[in-house]
Amino acid sequence: MSNERTSVQRVKTVVGVSIYILVALAVGSQGALQALSDYHAESAVKSGSVREAQLASFWRPGNPDAYSSRAELAARNEDLKKAESSLLSAISLRENDVALWLELGGVRERAGDTDGAIAAFETARRLAPFHSRPVRRLGLLHLRNSEKQKAFELLNLAANREPVFYPEVLELARTASEGDAGKLDEFIQPESSETRMRAALYLIDNGLMTRSIKAFILSDELATGRKNDLVRILRENRNYELAREVWLSTRDTRTNASEGLVFDGGFEQTSSSDESGFGWRFDLNQSDVTITLDREIVHSGSRSLKMRFSGSPEPGRRLLLQFVNVRGETEYVVSVFVRSPEMISAGPPQMVARDPDSGKVLGMSDPLLATEGNWKEVRFKFKSGSTPIVEISLSRARCPENPCPIFGDLNLDDISVSEIDTASKE
Template sequence: MAIAAFLVCLWLGWSAARRGASRLLSDYGVRANRLDAANAAVKLTPSDAEAHYARALVLAQSGMFSEAGAATEHAVALRPRDYVLWVELGQDRDQIGDVDGALTAFKEAVRLAPFYAQPRWQLGNLFLRTGRSREAFTELRRAALSDPSLWPQLIDLAWSALRGDAGAVRQVIEPQTPDERLALARYFAKKGKALEAVELFHGGGGASEEDVNNLMSELLAGGMFKEAYEVWRSAAGAKTDAGVAVIVDGSFEGRILRENHGFGWQLARDVQGVTSSLDLQERRSGARSLQLDFNGASDPSARIVSQLGLVEPNSSYRLLFAARSEELVTGGPPVIAVLDANANGLVLAESTPLPQGTSDWMEYEMMFNTSDTTSAVLITLQRQGCSSGPCPVFGRVWLDDFSLRKQ
């Protein structure tokens, strides 16, 4: 009995050593793409599915897909309930043009692992390449549900397969969650499908501020200002339905958020030598005005405060505002400028410089015309350049009562 036990222990030790050596050879073979090492692993443990799988991977890396398929079949025979092996077998067969064999392997992988993404993704891709679009997107969508990181690839595949038909893409993808709808809306915006992007946004609900800002950024980058305004108005809960020739909060009665995107007043970030605040004491009308304090060197080209507004092409407009200054001293005085948002900031109009020294409230009026391509303008306070640098500015400026009227 002692001898038998010793022999059993010796055999178990030898088997474990062989298996360990086989795994080391398999790992090395795959990492170094060494077929000799993978062959040695199979020779050591011919009944180990892992050794045959590693050999299949090395053969596939070398472009020997027929031989790789045969090696994977050995692995599958030894471990038939491993979906990873069936996926590999499907890929090997696909590479040699055995579509039916690949479909059989991928379907078996799906049967074994119905809630895993990889089998369905591989099956869906094969369906798509063989013209079975309806079945393809059923599988691809289910794969993306299991692994949301596949969602951008799913949208790309649908867009390419359906030749940029936004309605068809939406139909086959069937976005359900707010995240899915917003991801598709951003994609549509990038592709110039603004109306479809806005429709998806309105139907999504539950959008985060970051999601809204990302979608608006895509629309604004594509020059789709009207659609961006619709997104902003819906997200901000703006009461007005008319976005053309509207100055949002022209008298600065509400808060100004430095992280504001899209429409409404925006304050430039990190502009040296300038601070801003809402002043409850000094105002032209209403309850407050915007106060800007200048205390040294600042970039004259910086758009210190600005607002994007919708306009109509080939039209005339009048911009009205009020301003006053106190102890303002500079070689580059502040001005209000109107820039064409469709023409890389082409200046359409510029006010007279705000007065140096100290002045009472003064009303300003600016006229400008839009071109046949203008759909939005940027109203901004910036400074005229100095004749030589540096170009410091000291003092205070107040702004109030902005309005825009079509003539």
């Protein structure tokens, strides 16, 4: 079997050489020698054959690719001195070849010749001042020598020119910063919106954040659509506090709607359902419930929320919802003003506080029944868990029968959440 493979390989070699010879005859004797040399140089790299590399130099001693192939084979065999010598021979024949200088720098770096490697990479950088690869190689070399400041200046320069390198820079910066957010901020220096966004997504996915990247995602430089994407990603990564900050940066901060833990508890600034959940999210897919903003019946301000029940909407389904940032393991009180001239059902609506991660009910109000057309304050307490956010929602209580119809109007206004200690001092 071994003899058969050898025979097949020889046939392939003969066929390949024959093709090159035919090409060479067409272009003349010098072209013939160059073609044969190129063939053997390429074959040497593919096959790892030293003999092929020697033949490349034999046919054309002045072919830099012949020396380059010999250098690659020597480097594979850890003969770094021979690899360096062959590369220097190749460079003497083609001194402006950036790739050869990069190869030389890599060989010298492997051999422990840091100064020689830097000199080779710097030459490559001088020959190609706008290319990112020589700069990147220099940055990596300085980082291996623990010259972090210089390293990240170069690595950021390379990545800002060619963003495909930025994931590598972020990973290296994370490791080099050793958990120090200040150092991480110093090491990461994105210049464009694209690289800043790459940095933001990386930091969020790894549970990290820096001051400069946070300033970017809160700024007007980032479009609202991209911010909404970040809000979703931050929520998925359970960074609720920053998610709400980013969401608030898309709102009109000139109003007082963001004051307090609940956003727009009086429905003064709400105009539509907010899918992020940091504003009021309405369930508009229930045909048996109509949700509107009421400008005539209000407890305070100019609007309240009106819900008209006229059928059998699903019990337990959140018809109104907002995520509220809280402190962990802390007691709170929820207050809501309700008004209902009539409410007929075995499963009336009620306000509920839940842990959004586990779905655990932390507290709930009494059923919201008819108030004879008067405004009534309803309060209930809950204690937050370890999750720094709670879901405040309105849903129907469970019914003993199914279907379970409900009929009546319910107005809500001035919803608030306060810490128990704060509320007791008022």
